[in-house]
Amino acid sequence: MRVLFTSTRGAGHFYPLVPLIDACAARGDDVLVVAPSALEPVLAARKQPYRIGGEPPREAMDAIRARAMSLAPDDGVSVMVAEGFGRLCTAAMLPVVEEVCRDWRPDLVLHETFEFSSVVAAERHGIPHARVAVSAGGFTAQADPLVGPVLDAYGSGIAERLLASPYLTRLPVSMDPSPYDVTHRYHEEPRSAVLPDWWNGAKEPxxxxxxxxxxxxxxxxxxxxxxxxxxxxxxxxxxxxxxxxxxxxxxxxxxxxxxxxxxxxxxxxxxxxxxxxxxxxxxxxxxxxxxxxxxxxxxxxxxxxxxxxxxxxxxxxxxxxxxxxxxxxxxxxxxxxxxxxxxxxxxxxxxxxxxxxxxxxxxxxxxxxxxxxxxxxxxxx
Structure with missing residues (x-):
């Protein structure tokens, strides 16, 4: 199976994809990651092939980010989702993601919650897609209505099919009940090493x-x-x-x-x-x-x-x-x-x-x- 993973630029957006990327690679699936250039150092350090997608003009994103930071948290999120992730990032990433969907022909697209160009491309090419949570379900659902006008500009009903797609989250149900009909929860297998003794044998918490x-x-x-x-x-x-x-x-x-x-x-x-x-x-x-x-x-x-x-x-x-x-x-x-x-x-x-x-x-x-x-x-x- 060929699986395409897509992410926006933040490390906090990419890392929830990692256990799923590793799981697909371990199964022997062909994996490809598409993300903006800001994530290239992270992608280059991994074994999976990747493509670099486009990014909006820095001045435009900086202006949106500054506006969002000046507002109350909920209003700032609205600005970032609709204008930043929705309008600017979707337009910038779409050419590369659509090329991959057309030429590489993935069997499945897994994207982090706020990467939307892959949904547009997957819908255009008839490819199943699912979104991987980077935030709590309740928080994500508050921003969902803002995405409709952005995605439906690329094709009628795309936003509706995004919301109906499988939603994969790591948070527990008792803490974060999901607002989505098709929700699957998963966990990462723990991996850890012992820290160096930077405190010279001290045992305090x-x-x-x-x-x-x-x-x-x-x-x-x-x-x-x-x-x-x-x-x-x-x-x-x-x-x-x-x-x-x-x-x-x-x-x-x-x-x-x-x-x-x-x-x-x-x-x-x-x-x-x-x-x-x-x-x-x-x-x-x-x-x-x-x-x-x-x-x-x-x-x-x-x-x-x-x-x-x-x-x-x-x-x-x-x-x-x-x-x-x-x-x-x-x-x-x-x-x-x-x-x-x-x-x-x-x-x-x-x-x-x-x-x-x-x-x-x-x-x-x-x-x-x-x-x-x-x-x-x-x-x-």
Whole structure:
């Protein structure tokens, strides 16, 4: 079987596809990935063939992104989905994706939630398609009505058939009931290694601080990271801070001995021994922590992060601290009250067994779903 995978540019959009890509490759399927040039370093490091799709003009995307960041979270998401992912990214990616569908003739297209050019191309060439969740189902469904006018401009009924296609998600049903009739859940097989002993034999609880792969590009990123460290710095814990590709350890200056900074460490390796994750509430980080049974404290900044933070707190698997100026026209910062609130939340989640117990219960629920390989085999032979 030939399987085409497509993604927009964000690493958080691509990585949910990875377990399915690996499962198809392990079955002996022919796999091809199409994604924008921003993901080429990630694609080049993998074994699967890939094609680079088009990207919108940077000025146009920057303008949409700036507009979205200046709005309240829900309004900002609307702008990004309709104008960014919908109108601009679909038009930019479509020529390459349609060429692949015409000439390579995949038997199946699997695309991340917000990559829409593959749906247009698959519909034009009669190829089955399914979407792979990068966010919670409730969050995704809020943006679905915005996609209709964009996709139906390429052909009547395309948006309706997108919503009727299979929806593949890793989040557990108790936390994220799906609004889609055809929903399949799966989990990733855990893979991890032991972290280096960056703390010289110390045994205090390990707290992982991360703002994901993209927040480091914010003009306030260094201050955000320093605020996270300040919030937990006086606690009896070990800290591992990962900054992402936009910042490095030197950008944050000297740190106390119990705080170690790296640009990147495989998430699975950290979570194996972590007692708590303090993060922005990105879907990949939230999913990974819960799959490992690790509670969270979320500091949501933009996009689906506020929605994910609400899901975590409603599930009893962690707490949330919303920065005072989040969702305003200025880039998000942590003021002194935010830092104090964050420190209090970290202490509370570490001290109360119920948060870890709830996170472990969600991990058990997630492990009870089919693996990515089992799902691919059951759905597509």
């Amino acid at each position: 390990l707290v992982h601080l991360t703002l994901g792969s993209e927040a480091g590009a914010l003009p306030t990123a260094a201050g955000l990271y320093r605020g996270l460290v300040e919030a937990v710095g006086a606690l009896p814990v070990r800290v591992l801070l990962t900054t992402g590709r936009h910042l490095g350890p030197r950008d944050l200056g000297p740190q106390p001995p119990h705080v170690h900074v790296e640009s990147w460490v495989p998430q699975e390796d950290v979570l194996r021994g972590a007692s708590l994750v303090v993060c922005h509430g990105g879907s990949g980080t939230v999913y990974g922590a819960l799959a490992a049974g690790v509670p969270l404290v979320c500091v949501p900044l933009f996009a689906d992060q506020p929605a994910n933070a609400r899901l975590v707190t409603a599930a009893g698997a962690g707490a949330a601290v919303v920065p005072a100026n989040a969702g305003g026209e200025e880039p998000t910062v942590l003021d002194p009250d935010d830092v104090r609130s964050l420190g209090t939340a970290v202490e509370r989640v570490l001290a109360a067994p119920s948060f870890r117990e709830r996170a472990r219960a969600l991990a058990d629920e997630m492990r009870a779903t089919p693996s990515a390989a089992e799902l691919v085999g059951a759905l597509y032979g």
